[in-house]
Amino acid sequence: MADTTFFDGHNDFLLRLLRAPRDREQIWLKGDGSGHLDLPRMQAAGFAGGFFAIYISSPPEKDAPDFEAMMDHPPYDLPLPALMDAAETQAIALSMAGHLMWMERASQGALKICRSAADLRACLESGTIAAVMHMEGAEAIDPDLDALYAFHAMGLRSLGPVWSRPTVFGHGVPFRFPGTxxxxPGLTEAGKALIRACNELGIMVDLSHLNEKGFNDVAAISDAPLVATHSNAHAVTQSTRNLTDRQLAMIRESGGMVGLNYATVFLREDGRKLTDCGWDPVMRHLDHLVEKLGEDHVGLGSDFDGAELPDVIGDVTGVQALITEMRNRQYGEALIEKIARKNWISLLERTWGA
Structure with a gap:
């Protein structure tokens, strides 16, 4: 049994299942040794719960440049894929929501999709993995928002208006280093309506991937805490995906929070993907987030199965090593528990209602 259980702000495990549906029992229930997550490793690691992302990947482009190689040799500025509309993405999003529902059934009580704070508390008390259905990029939501209500009925409780690619709702940041x-531009009128509808439904709005003007628009419209589920500090690593100190101050003032992203390109000061970076980049970001946000507004937001991670973490089983590193750097047990689990639970209670 892991020493400290933790709640995680973002993973892309559903995309792995989407790409290998015939192998899903092996991938989820038994673990095939690939990727960062599976049920046995999560249970062994102390994974108490987290956000499971519905994410629509762009179709491969003929003669596209090698983006992976570009990101390992900064500076880089990757072109964003074209906008995808609801007509071409809803079926994929529905499949991914179905995969999460299948995971719940197949786990035979080991995982539960949480639709309320009461569900969340019950899972934590019983040791059941608490899964939050999240949408990373709202391509599958039509401008009239009918699909938002349908996905909410399925269990959707967290949504990011964009994954870097633009949507009818707003614009994400390109993958650029260095950059801000x-x-x-900010949110469209449809995007502003989406934020209001999310507030009404109690769907958490995720600011990760949204550009600065869109961030400002959400802050002006939303009556809920501002949240970035998997982002880091721009003052440490000058990636477009990281948050400025001004943005961090706005999140703190709203009672929101930020989940520390483990992706090396957002951790390393040189913006490279290389994974042999040790603990220093991770802890520089964590220290900065705690300093600027305060100890009640920082959590973990791994980006498991969606990014290259430092070798010292590796996969979900490495989170306990991160917690040990916090102890080694004089983080007290009360602060560790807040970062590992308690801050996310408190945030969801404030967003969803107790």
Whole structure:
């Protein structure tokens, strides 16, 4: 049994299942040794719960440049894929929501999709993995928002208006290093309506991937805490995906929070993907987030199965090593428990209602 259980702000495990549906029992229930997550490793690691992302990947482009190689040799500025509309993405999003529901059934009580704070508390008390259905990029939501209500009925409780690619609702940041999140226009009128509808339904709005003007628009409209589920500090690593100190101050003032992203390109000061970076980049970001946000507004937001991670973490089983590193750097047990689990639970209670 792991020493400290933890709640995680973001993973892309559903995309793994989407790409290998015939192998899903091996991938989820038994673990095939690939990727960062599976049920046995999560249970062994102390994974108490987290956000499971519905994410629509772009179709491969003929003669596209090698983006992976570009990101390992900064500076880089990757072109964003074209907008995808609801007509071409809803079926994929529905399949991914179905995969999460299948995971719940197949786990035979080991995982539960949480639709309320009461569900969340019950899972934590019983040792059941608490899964939050999240949508990373709202391509599958039509401008009239009918699909939002349908997905909410399925269990959707967290949504990011964009994954870097633009949507009818707004604009994300391109993958650029060095760069700032001030990269384009803000929310569209449909995007502003989406934020209001999410507030009404109690769907948490995720600001990760949204550009700075879109961030400002959400802050002006939303009556809920501002949240970035998997983002880091721009003052440490000058990636467009990271948050400026001004943005961190706005999140703190709203009672929101930020989940520390383990992706090396957002951790390393040189913006590279290399994974042999040790603990220093991780802890520089964590220290900065705690300093600027305060100890009640920082959590974990791994980006498991969606990014290259430092070798010292590796996969979900490495989170306990991160917790040990916090102890080694004089983080007290009360603060560790807040970062590992308690802050996310408190945030969801404030967003969803107790």
């Amino acid at each position: 999140p001030d990269t384009g």
